[in-house]
Amino acid sequence: MTAPLIQTQNLGKQFVSFKKLPGVMGSFTSFFKRNPIIKNAVEDFTFTVKAGEIVGLLGPNGAGKTTLMKMFTGIIVPSHGELKILGHNPWERDKALRKKMALVMGQKSQLWWDIPAMDSFLLLQKYYEISDEQFEERISKMSELLGVKDLLHIHVRKLSLGERMKMELMASLLHNPDVIFLDEPTIGLDLVAQENIRHFIKQYHEENQCCIIITSHYMQDVQALCDRLVLIFDGKKSFDGPIEEFEHILGHEKSVTFNFSCPQDPKHSFFSSLNTKWNEELTQLELRIEEARLREVSAQMIQDFPVEDFQTEKLPIERVMKELMNNPDLLRKKSP
């Protein structure tokens, strides 16, 4: 199966809203004369996703990630361009397609609030026409993996956010979908719950080789799960490639931070040729070193200076992401 599962060509979505001046008079005048504001939420978005891929969809708030997800899942209708999921137009909402797709929304519960999760699962079992054996097997397996076996019969409104999220995940994976859309699945969760969810998704993907599109603002999620990243700014795709390439988007430098036991002289000749960033007390130095020179420079630092400890950054993509968000023009220079 190498045919693309998701294929888009110049996909776009425009939202029309109406400008309303504040206050009663504003309401009155806008009743008679409406000033439309057209916003391009997504523009000319072209990409393909193959079976088994996990793609991270990144971008600042309002960049168009969620709009894309809504178009992929057929919740909203694209304004222009082409979109095929498993060969279907998702907005026609063919039941055959809906049975192969799942959406998890971190910000919105799909489970019924007033009933235990298990009742919702039973409902979904019928909706997706899952056989009893498969249903039981998946429930027991997933609840084991997520550690929620004892919570299945508790009213959803009484569960904690983390527990509920696990139930949401279970609910959307019961029918063994081919394509899974996860919209910020770890939002608002504590560190342990985040890790549990990540671990679960990773394991689930390894076993089922499904295709996953995930959006998240937590770079740990992306780092742990995704092989490929797609970056969106202002509705436009501005990067699409493997995660390693993304790390190097701003050059092949590594960032190493050294802590010294006493203040150092930043004017020392050793530092003159390096890209340095000191803290106020001059006891901490962040160095940006060319990958090729990393060993040499670090060794010399440790030898010549009172280094207490040092660390290389754990999440280079976080730094890249921050810099890009502060300065989106960087990307334009990189990809003319």
Add this chain to the structure above:
Amino acid sequence: MNQFLINLDKWWITIKISWVKHTAYRLNFLLQILGPAIVFLFVKYNLWSAIYKGQPDLVIKGFNFQDMIQYHFWAFVVGLVAQGHGAWNLAEDIRMGRISSYLIYPFNFWEFHTASWISFQMIQIFITTVTLLIFKSMGIIQLPGSSLFIFGTVYTLFISCFWFSIQYLTGLISFWLEETWILRVSLNIVATFLSGAIIPLDLYPEALVKILNYTPFPYLSYYPIQIFMGKISSPMELSLGIAIIGIWTLALTYINHLIWKRGIKLYTAAGM
């Protein structure tokens, strides 16, 4: 299992789940049963007793005291079965972007909403039956002959379908309008007034009644009440009501289908 049974199964489990949802809050549920009955007893019964007080032979437009109480009781029963379901959720679901889940599940939004309504109707019919039995045992009402009673019940269920389809329509308008609350409240008030649910249509000016007969309104309350009171019993008159309400319901259902198809294109799934 063939596909029909599988689908039936989906409907049935949705009905059961909605049942749990409707009765999840017990106090609320209890008040829902007791509330209308208490209002009926205290307000309407007392009002009309006061009007007829001391004049046992008073007849207003063909209604003596007993008839008037009968009329209002049956108006109450018809309202309970036909108009109990507010469909308030529908508009809110659309506006708050809550229908997204139903766009993703392989069970359509209208199917879900209809199943939820059926389940509500089952509860409502149970409540009505209990109310009927209580009022009957208190001697406040008389039941018509069994065939008229069954006919009246079936007719009232038709009316409830009509109400469901029109409320569904007002809900769908939320695709275009931010707030449809006023619209729905006004529809309810106008309908209650013009259908004879507040006072018998016999008390209205004749000219108005003549005009009303060309609208579906009298068939929503006045007609079924007349059936339950045994005042309409010719097969011709009986089938007229069903035909009119049936045609309106079918037309509304078709309109709903068209409106949904247009509206869903405007849906922005606010907040996802």
